[in-house]
Amino acid sequence: MKWIKGIVLLLISNLLFMVAINVIVSFVLPLFGITLGGDTASLLTMAAIYGFAGAFLSLAFSKQAARAMLSGSQQITQPRSHVEQMIYGSVQEIARRLNITMPEVWVYESPDPNAFATGPSKNNSMVAVSTGLLQNLKEDEVRAVLAHEMGHVYNGDMFTTTVLAGLMNTFVFFISMLVRRFFAERDQEGLGFALSFVVQLVLGFLAMIPIMWHSRRREFGADAFSAKVYGKGAMISALQGIERWVSRAQMEPSSTADPLVTFKIAGTSHVMRLFASHPTMEERIAALERV
Numbered sequence: 001m002k003w004i005k006g007i008v009l010l011l012i013s014n015l016l017f018m019v020a021i022n023v024i025v026s027f028v029l030p031l032f033g034i035t036l037g038g039d040t041a042s043l044l045t046m047a048a049i050y051g052f053a054g055a056f057l058s059l060a061f062s063k064q065a066a067r068a069m070l071s072g073s074q075q076i077t078q079p080r081s082h083v084e085q086m087i088y089g090s091v092q093e094i095a096r097r098l099n100i101t102m103p104e105v106w107v108y109e110s111p112d113p114n115a116f117a118t119g120p121s122k123n124n125s126m127v128a129v130s131t132g133l134l135q136n137l138k139e140d141e142v143r144a145v146l147a148h149e150m151g152h153v154y155n156g157d158m159f160t161t162t163v164l165a166g167l168m169n170t171f172v173f174f175i176s177m178l179v180r181r182f183f184a185e186r187d188q189e190g191l192g193f194a195l196s197f198v199v200q201l202v203l204g205f206l207a208m209i210p211i212m213w214h215s216r217r218r219e220f221g222a223d224a225f226s227a228k229v230y231g232k233g234a235m236i237s238a239l240q241g242i243e244r245w246v247s248r249a250q251m252e253p254s255s256t257a258d259p260l261v262t263f264k265i266a267g268t269s270h271v272m273r274l275f276a277s278h279p280t281m282e283e284r285i286a287a288l289e290r291v
Helices: 006-031 040-060 062-069 082-098 131-136 139-155 157-184 189-206 208-230 232-251 281-289
Strands: 104-108 115-121 124-130
Touching: 040 062, 040 157, 062 115, 062 124, 082 104, 082 139, 104 131, 115 139, 115 157, 124 131, 124 139, 131 139, 131 232, 139 157, 139 208, 139 232, 157 189, 157 208, 189 208, 208 232, 208 281, 232 281
Parallel strands: 104 124
Antiparallel strands: 115 124
């Protein structure tokens, strides 16, 4: 999966945990005579438990999931080249400056210039960069991108996204439970289950809109953090370099560029704007120029 990004990975794993919890509650627990929910207040309480459990489980295992999905990945623990020293040293320098635990540092195989950060907390995180980023950007630009990702780590963006995802999950579970109970009370349990599942899928998809809006806001904060560390010029130059790569890739018919650019550092098309995790390059550069 070449399109991996910290926020997207978190949301995908969150969805998988939601499905797993729903299966356990709907099929496994009833086998033992355990039926959860009842009045509206109980349903809301249970929805919150399901919703936040899925979100925080995905956060807890975010590093493990990222490592499992990275293609041709390699962790840098003892830098063995100038490039590795530049990557590791930049992350180490920023971590010391912020007085946080040194994140894991990874490089993974991908032609796309990309990077991401993930992890349960600022003292338990990882930062990964693609080979495409290293091949297409200058050293000062790579450092700026690393500072951007460290901004996500220090600002706790994965945690705040998890809380928002938990709230959205709660809403989705609660509505789907109401639908299921409505039909169960009319002796149409099978229909209620089917419709509640459809409602859960549809609302879960729509819940991505506010979560991605939050993600786009946090990108501006990470850009501003990078500007404070290495100057806004380096980050602007990095964004422009990535934008040039995307433009070239789109012009090549046989390009191997990731078609799911919506979720990447490069921004998005107008079609999927509401579901984009990143603002457009123009918006980000304009914001940096105002710093």
